[in-house]
Amino acid sequence: MKMKRIMLAALFLIQPFFLTTAFAERVVVYGLDAMPLCGVVDGKPAGITVEILQEATLYGAPEFKFVMDVPWLRAQMMVQNPGNELNAIIPFSRSPQREDTFKWLGELIQTQFRLYSFNRATPVLTAGEAAGIPVGVVRGHAIIPLLQELGINKLDEAPNAEINAKKLQHKRFDTIAESDFIAFHNWRKIGEDTSLLQEGLAIGEITRVYIAAGLHFPDATAKKIADALNKMEKDGKLQEILNRWR
Structure with missing residues (x-):
């Protein structure tokens, strides 16, 4: 009986080790x-x-x-x-x-956050200009506080980058805030020519x-x-x- 108790105690002692190893x-x-x-x-x-x-x-x-x-x-x-x-x-x-x-x-x-526009006379090149228009963003994106620091607060949120691109395509707004890799990938994915995506103001440093x-x-x-x-x-x-x- 004593030996059984010792074995059970040893099992409880080493169990956390095995759990930690399994998780690792x-x-x-x-x-x-x-x-x-x-x-x-x-x-x-x-x-x-x-x-x-x-x-x-x-x-x-x-x-x-x-x-x-x-x-x-x-x-x-x-x-x-x-x-x-x-x-x-x-x-x-x-x-x-x-x-x-x-x-x-x-x-x-590493990637760069930037404003991208579609079908505008000129791209959005200043924070002041961006502050006066709706800007499409992905909900929870790290770019949001950076935009808000610049006074860009008219944000139209979407659950993901593809939906954001489609909203841009269908003129729900004419500007989005996104990273370079993601913006161009999703623009191609919805069948658009990336040469039509207008590069505007860079937001923050290289990310x-x-x-x-x-x-x-x-x-x-x-x-x-x-x-x-x-x-x-x-x-x-x-x-x-x-x-x-x-």
Whole structure:
């Protein structure tokens, strides 16, 4: 009986270790439907950031399971709250407003936020001009506080970038605020010529897009991800992936 109690006590002591190890082997990654950065193509996760992380697993990062059907604002809340899964979020723009509330696991890509217009006499080149017109944005996008700092507050929100592009196409408004990769990809996706998309005012500095997580994310797992991405950058694999999507 005494031996049985000892074995049970030992089991309870080592159980957290096994649970932690199991979680560390796979990270659930919540993604925004924001191709070409990430999304779903033919029923499978796809995009630049997905491909980078899939390759990172071969370089020593944990396995990643991609979930693309959770609303963006809810996904951000989920990764900030400890639960029964180890999770992260992509493609997540690093900004001063977010800096202290997320753990930044690794940079995946750099992009530029900008105003894009369609069928205007001239593109929107100043914040003052943009402040007087409706501007289409994706709900929960990191560009929103940057626009508001410039006094651009007439924001027409959409659940994803493709719907935003369609609203621009159908003249619900004539200007959107979006990153370069995403704006041009979705404009092509809806059958439009990218030469007709007018580039306007740049919003903020070059944006660094990360895989991010809540502050509770284990440091050891974060280091595995960062180390894998660093190895990919040094041997040219990261640039090879980016070049395929340009």
